[in-house]
Amino acid sequence: MNAKPDTPLLDKVRIPADLRTLAESELPQLASELRAELIDAVSHTGGHLGAGLGVVELTVALHYVFNTPDDRLIWDVGHQAYPHKILTGRRDRIRTLRQEGGLSGFTRRTESEYDPFGAAHSSTSISAGLGMAMARDLCGGRNNVIAVIGDGAMSAGMAYEAMNNAGALDARLIVILNDNDMSIAPPTGAMSAYLARLASGKTYLGLRDFGKKLTSYLGERADRAIKRAVEHARGYVTGGTLFEELGFYHIGPIDGHNLEHLIPVLKNVRDNADGPVLIHVVTQKGKGYGPAEAAPDKYHGVNKFDVITGAQAKAPANAPSYTKVFAESLIQEAREDDRIVAVTAAMPNGTGLDLFGEVFPTRTFDVGIAEQHAVTFAAGLATEGYRPFAAIYSTFLQRAYDQVVHDVAIQSLPVRFPIDRAGFVGADGATHCGAFDTTFLATLPGFVVMAAADEAELRHMVRTAASYDDGPIAFRYPRGNGIGVDMPERGSVLEIGKGRIVREGTKVALLSFGTRLQDCLAAADELGAAGLSTTVADARFAKPLDEDMIRRLVRSHEVLVTVEEGAVGGFASHVLQFLAHEGLLESGLKVRPLVLPDVFTDHAKPEKMYADAGLDSTGIVRTVFVALGHAASAQRA
Numbered sequence: 336m337n338a339k340p341d342t343p344l345l346d347k348v349r350i351p352a353d354l355r356t357l358a359e360s361e362l363p364q365l366a367s368e369l370r371a372e373l374i375d376a377v378s379h380t381g382g383h384l385g386a387g388l389g390v391v392e393l394t395v396a397l398h399y400v401f402n403t404p405d406d407r408l409i410w411d412v413g414h415q416a417y418p419h420k421i422l423t424g425r426r427d428r429i430r431t432l433r434q435e436g437g438l439s440g441f442t443r444r445t446e447s448e449y450d451p452f453g454a455a456h457s458s459t460s461i462s463a464g465l466g467m468a469m470a471r472d473l474c475g476g477r478n479n480v481i482a483v484i485g486d487g488a489m490s491a492g493m494a495y496e497a498m499n500n501a502g503a504l505d506a507r508l509i510v511i512l513n514d515n516d517m518s519i520a521p522p523t524g525a526m527s528a529y530l531a532r533l534a535s536g537k538t539y540l541g542l543r544d545f546g547k548k549l550t551s552y553l554g555e556r557a558d559r560a561i562k563r564a565v566e567h568a569r570g571y572v573t574g575g576t577l578f579e580e581l582g583f584y585h586i587g588p589i590d591g592h593n594l595e596h597l598i599p600v601l602k603n604v605r606d607n608a609d610g611p612v613l614i615h616v617v618t619q620k621g622k623g624y625g626p627a628e629a630a631p632d633k634y635h636g637v638n639k640f641d642v643i644t645g646a647q648a649k650a651p652a653n654a655p656s657y658t659k660v661f662a663e664s665l666i667q668e669a670r671e672d673d674r675i676v677a678v679t680a681a682m683p684n685g686t687g688l689d690l691f692g693e694v695f696p697t698r699t700f701d702v703g704i705a706e707q708h709a710v711t712f713a714a715g716l717a718t719e720g721y722r723p724f725a726a727i728y729s730t731f732l733q734r735a736y737d738q739v740v741h742d743v744a745i746q747s748l749p750v751r752f753p754i755d756r757a758g759f760v761g762a763d764g765a766t767h768c769g770a771f772d773t774t775f776l777a778t779l780p781g782f783v784v785m786a787a788a789d790e791a792e793l794r795h796m797v798r799t800a801a802s803y804d805d806g807p808i809a810f811r812y813p814r815g816n817g818i819g820v821d822m823p824e825r826g827s828v829l830e831i832g833k834g835r836i837v838r839e840g841t842k843v844a845l846l847s848f849g850t851r852l853q854d855c856l857a858a859a860d861e862l863g864a865a866g867l868s869t870t871v872a873d874a875r876f877a878k879p880l881d882e883d884m885i886r887r888l889v890r891s892h893e894v895l896v897t898v899e900e901g902a903v904g905g906f907a908s909h910v911l912q913f914l915a916h917e918g919l920l921e922s923g924l925k926v927r928p929l930v931l932p933d934v935f936t937d938h939a940k941p942e943k944m945y946a947d948a949g950l951d952s953t954g955i956v957r958t959v960f961v962a963l964g965h966a967a968s969a970q971r972a
């Protein structure tokens with residue numbers, strides 16, 4: 336166990352008001368202590384480290400210059416906000432980060448008044464900040480609104496929609512572009528290249544340069560129209576930056592680790608800005624911690640680790656991750672079929688498409704954080720006869736729903752949707768929980784929706800999706816490792832809309848869709864031991880349903896329990912809809928649909944989440960006992 340860092344100055348700062356009593360000359364020391372505290376805390380909890388390390392000085396400077404929480408400080412994504420949490424009254428709980436009952440790994444309105452906007456999905460900060468700025472203006476307020484957005488997050492359309500609107504409204508809004516030239520992976524795209532040119536093409540601006548620029552062009556109280564005219568003329572003559580063309584006063588690049596540069600620039604903007612301002616700050620992801628600086632991912636997200644060596648704890652795995660099985664299976668299929676191409680929205684590593692990209696670099700597309708574009712781009716590929724796999728986490732696919740409906744489903748385009756992180760994700764909590772994909776996809780006419788019960792099933796589903804050209808097809812699988820089943824050499828093509836009976840019984844039928852099959856089998860053992868002969872079926876498809884199999888189950892069993900790791904409105908709803916229309920609910924059948932609870936489930940260990948949701952074997956057994964009126968057994972379960 337490493338000793339806790341010595342933090343005499345940080346110990347005096349509970350909230351930003353304490354920070355503002357320090358002399359500017361003390362701030363570098365404070366930043367250094369804050370960094371040490373951050374590293375130590377995350378070494379105990381795991382979590383997002385690299386991004387926070389990169390904004391330590393920026394965090395100190397922002398809270399020093401601005402009057403938070405009256406001035407609204409919005410962190411895009413929120414994964415870099417751990418230093419902010421330490422400085423805003425949450426240091427005493429910082430070692431509970433991402434643990435059950437502890438601090439969230441992202442910003443959250445219910446956690447602190449210093450978090451004016453909750454996040455975790457990217458690129459929302461400028462829109463939210465603009466809304467706050469307009470609300471302030473409507474009620475005659477004077478506070479500042481600051482949105483801090485990363486270069487990765489700056490690849491998403493929402494950021495441009497917001498800047499477009501902010502420029503037109505001439506809103507007094509400060510955007511800080513935190514450019515560390517990293518997303519989770521190295522960033523891709525023309526915008527990223529543009530930022531790199533901006534960052535390298537000029538020297539960093541210090542106070543003197545900035546002051547000169549501000550007074551020569553703007554003057555302390557110059558009329559806004561004159562300032563705009565000057566800006567426009569300057570852009571016309573010298574070629575304005577994209578941000579200037581959008582109506583922002585653009586400052587930078589400045590060194591985001593140099594407090595002597597940051598503080599005066601921020602003060603100037605605080606005191607002089609009266610329209611949208613963008614400050615381009617250059618930082619280094621992982622700054623100040625050797626192992627992070629040296630790592631290819633800059634320690635974006637880490638397990639618990641040893642502070643001295645940087646070695647991360649790794650739980651032994653007796654089966655490959657679903658992500659890896661997906662990637663290897665897709666590679667296998669792509670070797671046979673050169674029409675298979677793959678699309679990721681800035682998650683090459685998380686989706687396994689980094690492995691695919693190593694084998695098929697020209698058939699792999701990382702489009703940046705741009706899920707909407709990713710889906711429509713895949714639709715375009717499909718129109719030309721390609722077989723695109725748009726691999727997007729369940730939670731991030733939410734952002735592209737209209738594209739899924741309008742660009743893919745209505746046109747019956749055969750886009751394949753491998754949906755990773757379907758179901759509970761543990762420490763990332765509610766914002767990242769893959770709860771809704773079955774619900775929002777299976778409701779679409781013509782969509783095929785599958786869920787893998789284990790890693791071998793996933794392999795079959797990859798092959799099935801590869802060979803299916805009649806319309807969109809999705810297959811969902813969870814975060815983490817498989818269960819260690821024997822793997823087929825190659826996947827088989829599954830018959831569309833056909834499930835399988837895994838175990839035959841007579842009284843109780845457990846109909847599983849996806850990840851909970853093992854718990855259904857364990858529940859069947861327990862029920863069998865209690866004298867309740869139990870069938871276990873793997874539905875494989877939520878759409879189209881295996882109607883024959885469901886008919887057989889309900890006709891020959893007294894109880895039907897459907898089990899899925901998804902929100903209400905998904906697989907069970909389709910089963911119930913079918914049963915109702917077939918009149919199969921009218922002859923005494925006891926049906927119990929088990930779904931995720933109708934709440935946004937907070938971060939915790941996955942096993943605990945399953946237990947609380949009643950989706951583990953104990954919960955399934957309990958449900959059966961209750962359905963059969965065995966109250967005493969239910970209580971014991």
Ligand SMILES: Cc1ncc(C[n+]2csc(CCOP(=O)(O)OP(=O)(O)O)c2C)c(N)n1
Nearest residue numbers: 386455456457485486487488517518519681
């Ligand atoms: C809509 C959405 N897509 C994907 C992600 C996953 N994600 C989280 S952080 C991140 C990279 C963000 O890069 P950047 O904004 O530059 O921040 P940095 O980590 O470099 O500080 C990505 C892709 C997300 N949070 N939200």
Ligand SMILES: CC(=O)[C@@H](O)[C@H](O)COP(=O)(O)O
Nearest residue numbers: 412414455636685756763814
């Ligand atoms: C902040 C963010 O959205 C990602 O970093 C996410 O936490 C990754 O999750 P996985 O670890 O499941 O890839």
Ligand SMILES: [Mg+2]
Nearest residue numbers: 485486487517
């Ligand atoms: Mg970045």
